[in-house]
Structure formats: C-alpha cells, structure tokens
Amino acid sequence: MPLWQIDIYPAEGQVDREAKRTTEEIHELGLHDHLDIDFARSFLIQGDFAHGEAVQLANTLLVDAVTERAVVAIAGQDVLNEPPGDNLTLVNVLPKPGVMDPVAASTIAAAKDIGFNVDAVRTMRKFWLDEVGDSVLDSICRRALSNDSVEQVVVGPLEMDQLDVGSASAFELKTIPIRQLGDEQLETLSREGQLYLTLVEMQTIRDHFEELGRDPTDIELETIAQTWSEHCSHKTLAGRIHYRGPGADGTPEADERQYENMLKETIFAATQTIRKTLAENDWCVSVFKDNAGIVTFDDEYHICFKVETHNHPSALEPYGGANTGLGGVIRDPMGTGMGAKPICNTDVFCFAPPDTDPSGLPPGVLHPRRVMKGVVSGVRDYGNRMGVPTVNGAVYFDRRYLGNPLVYCGNVGIIPVGMEEKEVQPDDLIVAIGGRTGRDGIHGATFSSAELTSESESLSGGAVQIGNAITEKMVLDVLLQARDRGLFNAVTDCGAGGFSSAVGEMGEKIGAEVWLDKAPLKYEGLTYTEIWISEAQERMVLSVPKASWDELRELCESEGVEAAVLGRFVPTGRLQLTYHGNVVGDISMDILHEGRPPIIRDAVYHPAPTQAVALPSLDTAGHADALLKIMGSYNVASKHWIIRQYDHEVQAGSVVKPLVGPLCDGPSDAAVVKPRLQSRRGLVISCGMNPHYGDFDTYHMATSAIDEAMRNAVAVGADPTKIAILDNFCWGYTDRSETLGSLVRAAIACQDMAITLGTPFISGKDSLNNEFSYNDADGQRQTIAIPPSLLISAMGQIDDVANAVTMDAKAAGNAVFLVGETKSELGGSHLLLALGLSGGQVPTVDAVKAKTTFAAVHQAINERLIRSCHDLSEGGLAVAATEMAMAGGLGMSLDIDSICNASGLSATEVMFSESNTRFLCEVPSDQSEAFADRFAKAGVSATRLGTIDDSSQLAIKSNAGDALRVDLAQAKQAWLGPLNW
Secondary structure: OOOEEEEEEEEEOOOOOOHHHHHHHHHOOOOOOOEEEEEEEEEEEEEEHHHHHHHHHHHHHHHOEEEEEEEEEEEEOHHHHOOOOOOOOEEEEEEEOOOOOHHHHHEEEEEEHHHOEEEEEEEEEEEOOOOHHHHHHHHHOOOHOOOOOEEEEEEOOOOOOOOOOOOOOOOOOOEEHHHHHHHHHHHHHHHHOOOOHHHHHHHHHHHHHHOOOOOOOOHHHHHHHHHHHHHHHHOOOOOOOEEEEOOOOOOOEEEEEEOOOHHHHHOOOOHHHHHHHHHHHOOOOOOOOOOOEEOOOOOOOOEEEEEEEEEHHHHHHEEEEEEEEHHHHHHHHHOOOOEEEEEEEEEEEEOOOOOOOOHHOOOOOOOOHHHHHHHHHHHHHHHHHHOOOOOEEEEOOOOOHOOEEEEEEEEEEEOOOOOOOOOOOOOOEEEEOOOEEEEOOOOHHHOOOOOOOOOOHOOOOOOOOOOOHHHHHHHHHHHHHHHHHHHOEEEEEEEOOOOOHHHHHHHHOOOOOEHHHHHOEOOOOHHHHHHOOOOOOEEEEEEEEEHHHHHHHHHHHHHHOOEEEEEOOOOOOOEEEEEEEEEEEEHHHHHHHOOOOOOEEEEEEOOOOOOEEEEEOOHHHHEEEHHHHHOOOOOOOOOHHHOOOOOOOOOEEEEEOEEEEOOEEEEEEOOEEOOOOOOOOOOEEEEEHHHHHHHOHHHHHHHHEEEHHHHHHHHOOOHHOOOOEEEEEOOOOOOHHHHHHHHHHHHHHHHHHHHHHOOOOEEEEEEOOOOOEEOOOOOOOOEEEOOOOOEEEEEEEEEOOOOOOOOOOOOOEEEEOOOOOOOOOOOOOHHHHHOOOOOOOOOOOOOOHHHHHHHHHHHHOOOOOOOOEEEEEOHHHHHHHHHHHHHHOOOEEEEEEHHHHHHHOHHHHHHHOOOOOOOEEEEOHHHHHHHHHHHHHHHHEEEEEEEEOOOEEEEEEEOOOEEEEHHHHHHHHHOOOOOOO
16 A cells, blocks of 8 residues: 655745744754754655545645645655755654654544545654754754654655554563562662552552462553552652641741641641531532532532643653643543533643753753743643633743643533532443543653653653544533433543553442453554553543443444443452453452552751841832833743633633733733623632742742632632632652651641631642752752642632623723732742842731632622722732733822831832732722722721823832832833743
C-alpha cells in the first residue's frame, strides 16, 4: 500500500506565518540572531489510491484553497525534498511512534467518511533552514523546532515507506522476584522501575507477597504503585504528622499538634464544622468523596467544581501537558455522580519570567517563554474545540518556577438533582467508552509524584499524553444521553493510572475481573501491563447492567464513539486481571486501598521574623514611576494575549467576562456565568493566590488567598453566605520537615479562615515534590524548589445576573469610596519588588471583620448603591484606582489625607499597601450618604476618597499636595506592553 506525502505551503503572495513565528522564537531563545526559514506542514497518508485521488484528498480535506497550495507525491521522492526557497537544510519533525496525533486521527475519520481507503495517517512539520553549523542546528532542532519528549527529528530527506507503529508480540507473563530483594535493591527497583514508592512501602509489598508465598507479577506491582502514588492517594497530607510551629499570631513554638490524617483534620474538618452549623440549611451536597465537589444551585440542578494540576507533564511537553490537564479536569465533572455537563473552565499558571536569559537555563529545562506559549495553546485548543468557555484565571511569575511550571485547570459542571449519587452493582459490566488505548502516559501517576531532574525528559517522556478534544466532546454527548436514559449505574473518568485507577476505585467495595485483551488499542504490540496503566486520554469507565449493554452500544455507535466491555464487577473483594484467558494479576482490594503503610513525618515551621523596611522618601514623580513599574511588571500586567485566545462566549452563558469595560480591556475580578439560559440565576467564579506571601509566613499566605478569592467573588455580586472554595496545594519536597511544616501551617490557616467565614471547602488536590535538580557547570548538584503555592478557587452564586457589577468606572461625577482598613503591610508587595527592597509586614486577615465586610458590600450591591467595584490586591490602592479608571476610559481624583491621619501611615503606605479585605467602590453621588450610612451601621470602614472625572488622569492628593499624578494612557501602555505578544 503506497505512502503518500502531502506538503502544504502558503499560496503565492501569502505570508509564511509559521516560518516567521519560528524565526522569532529562535531569536528569542538566543540561538541565532536572524535565520531564514521556509515551512511546510505535511501529512503522511498510507492508503490504497492513485495520485489523482491523493490530490483530490488533499484539496478536499487538507488545504485552504485561498491561502495554501499542496504538493503531492509518494513519500521519499525528490520533489518533496526540494526547498521552496533558497534555504537548503531540511528538518522533518514528526510525532514519535505511539504518541497521540489528534489531527491524524481526525484526518483518517474524515477521509473514510468521504470514501477514501486510508489505512494510517501521521502529521509532520518541515523546516528548510539557512546553513548553520552542526552544533547550532542541533540546538535549534532540540530547543525551538521540536520537543524530544514526544517528537522525533530527521535532518535531510525522510526515508519512510510505511507507517507501522506496532507489531504483535508474544504473550509472556512476567513476575518480579521481590521476596529475595534487600532494602537497597527494593529502593533501586522503585526508582528504576518508576514506581516512586518509599522503602517502607516496598517492604510492605514484599512482606505481603511473602505471606502469599509467591512473587508479584509486573502488573500487580504496577497496580499497587499507581494506587499508592502520591498523586492518587495523597499519602503525605493524609498521613500522620507531628507538627510544631508558631501560633496564629506568630508566637514561636506556640502550636504543637499530632495529626492522624492531616487533611481530614484540617480542610475536611472545617467543612464538617460548617455543615453542622448550617444544619437543615446545608447547601453542600457531595464533598471530598467524588471526582468533584457538589453544591445546590436551584430546584432542578446542582453545580459541581474541580480544579486539578498538571505540572510535571507540562514541564516536559507544555502543549500536551496543559492540553490533557484541561481535558482531564473536564472529565472530573463528567465522572461525578451520574455525570455532569461541563459549563465553564478556569486556568491558573505559574511560570518563570519569559525574559529569562536562555544561556543560563539548566540542562533539561525548556525556556519559560516556550513553556508559556505551549501551555496557553494547550488549554486554548482543548477548551475551544470542546465548546467549553474558559472564563476565569490568573498568571504568576517567579524565577523559582523555572524547572516546575504550575498548571492549574478547573471545570464547573451542572448535574440534575437526584443524579449526584452512584453505586456499582454486582454483575454490572465494566464498559470503556471513548479513545483507544496506547502507550500515552505510561507511569503518569507515579511520575507526577516524583521530583523532576534534568534526566526526566528522557526517562519519563512517555508519561506525557496528547489529547483529542473532539473525541472527548463526542464522549460527553453519549454520556449525557446514556445518563438520561438510565443505561449505567456508575461512571468515572480514566485519568491518572488509567484503567488501574478507574476500575480499582469503582470496584473498591465489591471486586472486579478485567479482560485486558478486550480493550480497543491504537496499535498492536502493547503488553497487558501497558494496557492496564496507560493514561491514554478521552476514556470513561461505566458500570453497566447487562440488560442495558445493547442499547448503550447502539447509542455509542450512532455517535461514532467506541465502546467495549472490559469485564464485570463481582462481589469477590478482589481485582482479577486476565489476558487472553491467562490470569496476569490477582490482588485483594484490601491491600490496594487499605494496605499502604501510613506516612509518619515530623513537621516544623519557623517563619522568618518580620524585618522593618526603610521606605525611600518618594515625591509625586517617584510615586508615579513606582506605579508605572508595577503596572508594567509581569504579575500585574495585562494578560490579554492569553485571554483573547480563549472562547469565553461559547454556550452563550457568559455575563461578566474576563475583560470588561467599554473597550473590553479591564481586568475583571471574577466571571459571572448563567449555566441555564432560561434562568437569571448565575454562578460566580474567582480565585486567589499570592506565592510571594509564603516567603514570609504560609499562614498569612493561605488566609490572604482565601480572602482574595472571596473578595473577587463578592466584588461582582456573589452572595458571601453561599461561596464554596477549593484548595490546590503545590509545594516542594515535603520529606523535609520544614517544607512539610510550611504546608501544615497553611492548612491550619485554611481551617481557621473557612470556619470563621462559614465558607466550606468542597474539593481539592495537592501536587508535591515540585523541585528540579541538575548538575551545574562545576558538577555540583543544584535544586530549584517552587515557592509554597496555594491556589484557592471560589464558586459563588448570584440570584439575578442583572445585579452583577463590573470593575470599570462608569460615569464622571460619581463618588469613590475605599471599603476596609489599610495597614502598614508591604511585605511581599509589588511596591517593594519594584523598588528592589525586602522586608515589611506581610498582609494579614481579620477573618471576623472580613465576614462582616463581605456581607456589607454584598448588601450594598443588591441595593444598587454600587456602580462599579474593584478589589484591592497586587499594588494596592494606586493600582486598583488606575485599573478602574483606565478600564472605564475615565479619570479619578482622590484625597487620602483622612486615611493617613487616621492610620498614621505615610502616603506611600496608603497608596501601595496590600492589606486584605478592601474594595474600591464607585457610588452615584446622590447615593453617597446612603452608602456611608449603610457601612457605618455594619461597623465597616468606608471612606470617601474622591470622584470619578473625565480627566484621563489618576490624581491622588495628600497633605494638600499631589502624592501621585499619572496619565492613564501612559499607565495603560505600561500595563499592556509586557505580554503584548
């Protein structure tokens, strides 16, 4: 069967945009100042048809006739290697065999639909480069043109005449002689086998099989490793921890606690305490027991929310890691209860600065700019192609994310009342629907639990998956129809650990037998163990009554979704795995889910003592310069380059969007979404995070993150009495007692803050060991650890979306009020970062006062006393006022004398302090008195600072003079510039 190659070039007169983009990237990476490049995208198509049909296929499916032209020939012919211009060095970049190629999969399906006999397809990128030296070419290929984790590079003509990616292999049952291994050998097996289990865990496994009188098969050992992995079992945070640390007020060694299960006794306990307080008004439905947390919404529907991380895969392959991170978290609501419909996405990223010097990158690290572009593209493509809007997020920059970027992806789903519970029944069939199984994501769960090193790219490249959003959309359509027809009893997603985790968790209380040879494969040659632990994407596992199988199968066929029976759930209490009739694994559910030895660790925390900071005496111009520096810093600067790539309008429920104001360029505090178009009831989605505060005290970092997520939600109109929050802890190597202590202190803060606010946690996730190790030029081992990073995501509700408020200033003449108290809290602030100073008091939270403040702001919004509202966070009052006026295309004139006099703070502190629980509110001038009275009765500080005007300037006065004056057009230019890519 011939192998056709179709090369697609820009048409005559069209710009070669990919060549231009690649040239810019090579320059940005410091690999070559100016390199001429020509580009073509290519398809290798194996099919039984003639040249004319291949041309027809190209013109029908693959080429945009207006902007592109195609060259079609048998693969390997000289015509395909001829450069389109003067550049002579040909570089072919194509997915490695077995790597998911979504475009190829779609091409096969579409070609067959229109009658072409296509056997296999593979996509490829071709670059013709100007002559460079071998070493420079090698660097360009590795660092700019390809990613060795998932792609292969062929320099020169591609000599290929078949697209075989697998061949049948003979069955061989493998056993691991673990009973004869000593401690050192057990540790070697754990490390080299990518099990990443501790010595105690390996000893427990060895002892278990000693009792059984046999050695484990490879699939049994892998199953235990997946189930016991940090990623799947959260064994550190759910372990026994003896903690010693300061009191909430910072008093040294004032707090000593013994936890049997730290997560359960802090985060979970907070929610249980709140639910008891709510009693019959409890609006939590299902928390910490399913794939996503569920709360009530209206009489007919509940809402669920989950946020996951996909950090390690995104470090190796940014596009694929982020792509499958979003795809995976969308499957969490799909696998919650009997299946929820995804309605919106969130994303939060942490990167090293994109202007990092390429020459100083450690070995094995991708440049932050490349990581950022890949991650954003991955999230964009998956969300947009699935038709799920991405409505809220944030981006943070810190050099310590160089080896470990953080990629948080979230999804909100809606589920009918009564569909929130599920239960596997004896003799139900185990049915897999969706994508086929390949070698994608082998060891993904265990890999995600390990520390990254400069060798991780070569050792764990197979742990990275590539997603196919179109397949997942088809699976979603089938799943919701099957749910409404009552065709299954339970469902879960196939994520970390693949079938091993999905079937193992579903059958935990009953037992299962699995026929691995029945799994549909992408290609031949997979071993039974690879089938079992593969993390190939877009797969769901259902528990289906035998009587419903035929109807489910017909439904799947009608939607083009593959479905296969993999086994059945049986009341044996065991997990039995067979392959072509051979028993390859037989493990008790008890050893899988209850047999892991508890992690027992000491945790100690000593926050650094507060150091006074000597602020320079800044005049009007100095304050303006500082403000412009902050506006132009990566953490504050506009993220419009990212936001505008996302579809936040699809499904038509978007009310308050990520960018607001007359020009849609103001940074919204939160998103407001209508999940049911016929209803005026809305959801509010927000987040809070500030890793810089963790350098001072993780207790205050955690309370600040919760406060920020809450005030962002309240600022747009959310009811503070019905906000659910989620925690995502990303930390360094928690085997160190001090690192673990910083995490425990943050969890204690979460418990304290949530209980006082009455705001329950409903779900969460942790990602530990986010450190990167490498050998420097002198051969010394170096490690880059991320800063303690806690993301708090909030999901609030609003009775009527017509009451939602945005942050952009609305009209000249309206009054401006500052709600909340300003303190001398510049520790970790953007002012000190801009000035190159350290020290200061990190922002703290008065949780009791915060609760009262949130209630007062919400009531004022409901009474239509507030036209616009913006929370004060990064950069404090000066930045909030700038953003608010800038977004509205207006000016603002403020006087901060009253605050300076009442607090004893300098003008610099008042303008740039980042104290929590503060809002800047625009109030109609004729409502100013009512507004002030409302807050006075509530006992909440609300100070009138000035007015909105049409001056196009921000002017802040103090002591009868100008403390700050800045042209808002200049501020906007500074704000838009850094990431205006």
